[in-house]
Amino acid sequence: MIPHEREMVKRLADKPFTLLGINSDESRSVLQKKMAEHEVNWPCIHDGSPGQGPVAKKWNVRGWPTIYVLDKTGTIRHRGLRDKELEEAVVALLNEGR
Amino acid sequence: MLRLIIASVFWAWVALAAAQEPANDPGAELKAITDEYDKAAEAFWEQFEKTREEKKDAEPDMSKHPARQFLPRVEAFAKKHAGQPAAIPALCWIIENSQDAVPGSEDKLPAVGEWAFEQITTVHAGQKEVADALRTLSRSSWVLGEQKVVPALERIESANPEPGVKASALFYQGVVYHGYDPKPEAVAKSRPLFERVLKEFPDSEAAKKCEPFLFEINNLQVGMKAPELEGTDAEGKTITLSSLRGQVVVLDFFGFW
Numbered sequence: 001m002i003p004h005e006r007e008m009v010k011r012l013a014d015k016p017f018t019l020l021g022i023n024s025d026e027s028r029s030v031l032q033k034k035m036a037e038h039e040v041n042w043p044c045i046h047d048g049s050p051g052q053g054p055v056a057k058k059w060n061v062r063g064w065p066t067i068y069v070l071d072k073t074g075t076i077r078h079r080g081l082r083d084k085e086l087e088e089a090v091v092a093l094l095n096e097g098r
Numbered sequence: 099m100l101r102l103i104i105a106s107v108f109w110a111w112v113a114l115a116a117a118q119e120p121a122n123d124p125g126a127e128l129k130a131i132t133d134e135y136d137k138a139a140e141a142f143w144e145q146f147e148k149t150r151e152e153k154k155d156a157e158p159d160m161s162k163h164p165a166r167q168f169l170p171r172v173e174a175f176a177k178k179h180a181g182q183p184a185a186i187p188a189l190c191w192i193i194e195n196s197q198d199a200v201p202g203s204e205d206k207l208p209a210v211g212e213w214a215f216e217q218i219t220t221v222h223a224g225q226k227e228v229a230d231a232l233r234t235l236s237r238s239s240w241v242l243g244e245q246k247v248v249p250a251l252e253r254i255e256s257a258n259p260e261p262g263v264k265a266s267a268l269f270y271q272g273v274v275y276h277g278y279d280p281k282p283e284a285v286a287k288s289r290p291l292f293e294r295v296l297k298e299f300p301d302s303e304a305a306k307k308c309e310p311f312l313f314e315i316n317n318l319q320v321g322m323k324a325p326e327l328e329g330t331d332a333e334g335k336t337i338t339l340s341s342l343r344g345q346v347v348v349l350d351f352f353g354f355w
Contacts, residue, residue, distance in 0.1 A: 005350070016345040020337070022329065024353040032332045034354040045329030045337055047351075055329055056351055059318060060310035063278050066351040070324050072344055079320060080279035086348065093346045 001065060002038050004083045008090070009042050015094050016072065022047050022055050024064060071096065124175075124184035131171055132191060138164035139198075165199035173210060176217070183227035189214040190234040197241070207241045215242065219250035223257040229266055236270040244274050265299035269307055276311060282319070289315050324349075 009019050021044035023031050028046045035044060047053030050064070059066075067086065069078035071093045078089050146158045169192070176188035192214035193207070200208035207215070215238060222228045232251070239247040248271050255267035272291035275284055292308040292315070299305055317325050327339040327349070339347070 001352070017347075018342050018345050019348045019350060020339070020342070022327075022349060022351045024351065025355065028332060028334070030354070035332055038354065043331050043337055045327075045331055047329055050353070055327055057310065058313065059327075059351070060314040061351045064351060064353050066278070068318070068324065068349040070347040070349065072346060074324050074339070074343055074347075076318065076320050076322050076324050090346055090348060 001082065002040070004087075006039060006041060008087045011087075012090065012094070017090060017094060018043070021045065022053070024048065024050050024053050024056055024061075069093065124179055124182075125187075128172070128175055128184070128188055128191075131168065131175065135164060135168040135172075135195075138168070160198065160201070163198050165195045169196060169199040169210065176214070180217075181221055183222070183225050186218060186222055186225070186227050186231050189218050189222075190231050193218075193234050193238050205241065207238065211238075212242075215250070219253055223254045224259065226258070226260045226263060228254055228258065229260070229263045232263075232266050232270045236273050239274045247274050261299055262302055262304070265295050265302035265304035268295050268299075269304035272308070272311065280315075280319075285315050285319065 005019060019042040021040070021042060023044045023046050025031050025034065025046075026049045031044060031046045034040070045055065047055045050056065065082075067079065067081055068076055069081060069086070069089050071077050077093060078086075081089055142162065142164055143158075146156070150156045172188050172191050172195075176185045176192065179185040179188070193211050196208050196211035196214070197203045197206075200210065203211075215235070218228060218231050218235065222231070232254070235247060235251060251267045251271045251274070255264050255271075258264055258267065268291055272288040272295070275291070276288035277284055280288065288311065292311050295302065295304050295308050296312075324339060329337055331337050339349075
């Protein structure tokens, strides 16, 4: 997952696109350390451990990773895509309404 | 006469004290076995992690997995307490761990797991302690399929006199249909079940658990406007979803574990 995401973020760097991580590691310091270690070049919210994080709880996240794709209007367009399929869906949405 | 009364009271007390000793407490006996198993399983996976550091594409040698030695012990415990509530957690353990214990059962529940499933959903269906098994039953739908698990949960719902168990059995039927990233067909089946829990058992624990599912159903399906989302990043800076409007956004709930 992460190596592909890193490449996708690089490839789409000049596009109106954001990958936003919502992280469920136990502490902010773990998140900082792991982001450096894995060269995570996109913003990540620190939410807290599974069962604790308020965003994940509200969004009923029960498995990790859980992925949503939103279009430019903020509408949910896809759920559960990964890697190549995920990037193809993002590129298609970037090309919408152009 | 008085001496006889004192002696009887004394022996009654001895008998009572013995009955309360941990050695005679089936729950503690099972916990000792499963705690020992948890440690052995953890050690097994730690060892595998070390192997994988040296050889990246290494596969775990499941013939050495501790579930193989522990399964007969847990099975013996379940049979010793057959029909009693004490057997329920042992039967759950068997459902959850028998795939690791029996070779060739990567994608199916082995016969011993099916037996444990049948025991819980028939013999134990009317016992209040079956409440603790419902989550395990719902999770077994990954290998058994919803067509087997939902009717079993329905059986418990109708056989069990406890309102809390009925509510929970309904809730877990909903969870089985809902799955992860549900399609509209799945939501069409899960939504009425969650709504029934709220209507028929509004004060139950299960009713509270239904709420995030109904939030997901009503706000997080494909085609719906994503609700606002706010948090702070690794440096403590606030991030909101609304500040990203106009961009294509991928929300990735993840962990590095």
